[in-house]
Amino acid sequence: MAAALMDGELGSIVNVSAAAWAAMSYARLAAGHLRPGAPRLAALLPVVALLYAIPFAFSTSTFRGTSAFFLTWLGSFKIFLLAVGRGPLEPSLSLPHFVCSASLPVKLRQSTADKDKSQAPVPSRVHAPVRVLLSGAVIPVIIYSYQFKNAMNRYQLLVLYTLHIYFSLDLLLATVHTVIHDLLGMEMEPQVNRPYLASSLRDFWGRRWNLMVSSILRPSVFDPVRARLGNAAGVLAAFLVSGLMHELIFYYIMRSAPSGEVTAFFLLHGTCAAAERWWASHPGWWRRPRAVALPLTLAFVAGTGFWLFFPALMKGGMDEMVLRECQGMVALMEQAGRRLAVATDLVSSTM
Structure with missing residues (x-):
């Protein structure tokens, strides 16, 4: 049942992605025709309202929390900054770059923030694909460890939760970084720098x-x-x-x-x-x-x-x-792996 629930969220991801793309496209268009200030803010308020409603499109807490962080918090604040002519968004950006910058925790390689790069802290030097593999290997171990939670004391359990949150965020952000970097030449805002x-x-x-x-x-x-x-x-x-x-x-x-x-x-x-x-x-x-x-x-x-x-x-x-x-999610990934293996065997047998 849990795997079926996660499988059903795939349709919600497609719908939310389409809605976010349309909303951010409109925001870019409106900002390009209106000067910063009250008129631009009024034109962008419907986008903000949509961003605050989007998490309710998901049935699972995982995707509600992720969409709330990316869109309701970071996305809406970027739109508010755009309304007053500040922040990372500019109407002059190409549409794909604007939408990705507005919807995801990413930054352009040539953004003005990079001018102060020498003064900024050096982020982790571990490449995103390596982080994806590392976090992807650690998280199943953490999930497996939860079956022993009744034998853990309060502090051991809290440490396990801390590790779960850290590696889940790192997996999510490193995955987005890998996709966005390869497709559009954009960089993730670094999430942590050796805390x-x-x-x-x-x-x-x-x-x-x-x-x-x-x-x-x-x-x-x-x-x-x-x-x-x-x-x-x-x-x-x-x-x-x-x-x-x-x-x-x-x-x-x-x-x-x-x-x-x-x-x-x-x-x-x-x-x-x-x-x-x-x-x-x-x-x-x-x-x-x-x-x-x-x-x-x-x-x-x-x-x-x-x-x-x-x-x-x-x-x-x-x-x-x-x-x-x-x-x-783990069960869904196992199902996908089995289906991929079957498809690979079928292709191999027909060659």
Whole structure:
């Protein structure tokens, strides 16, 4: 049954892809004829409304969550930035490049962001196809390990969930990177840059983890708020919006009212990151040695995640839901492999 459910999602993927292509094509056309400001924003609001409705087209939490992240969050924020003449989207882009940039976490090789490439953190040097193979090999092992979950304590289970989320995201993003890079010469926004080397919360969130999100929150939330209310307010606003968008994604996945724990997690980190920034603004004050800062940062991220972030997932039963769908996806892949083997044998026998 799980495999049949995942198989049925293929039709939804086709329909959603067609709808996203049509919506982004219209957005490019409208932006090309209207100047940034209220008229362009009014013309683009129907696109934003569609992006917020798209996750409901899917029956499984996996695809609802993925479409919510790519389209409802990143996509809608890119459209809002386009409305005011900022961000990665430009009407002058070719249609395929515009649609892919708007719908997926990708960036053009020759984008203006690349001008500051020398100042940006160096992303993982592991090539996307290798990451696909690595994550594709690890995830089935993680799924298999879930059958022993009753013998695990709470923290062992949370570590397993962390690994599942990390490798699932890496598999998804590396797969998209491989396809988009080969077809259109576009690059994925790097998702992570060795987060285990983070020496502060600012380093972790701003330069190492979820870099696609920070690259969108910076021009859309942080910069405008900072210009009016200062750095601390900009940091808190960015983390607040991140928390609210995570709550929205969890709502799409579980279809239940948010608990507020995820928002509290990000507000706590935003407050601490703002405090770090304030402390760093005083050159003569004491600095933690890197050998101490690194484990303290990772311990804080893990501890607060186990306290606030992951319990929100477990309370809603999302872990069990995702597990069933992953098992269905594995079964679907096994069926596809068997069908491919049969087709290969038939072709070989006729030659």
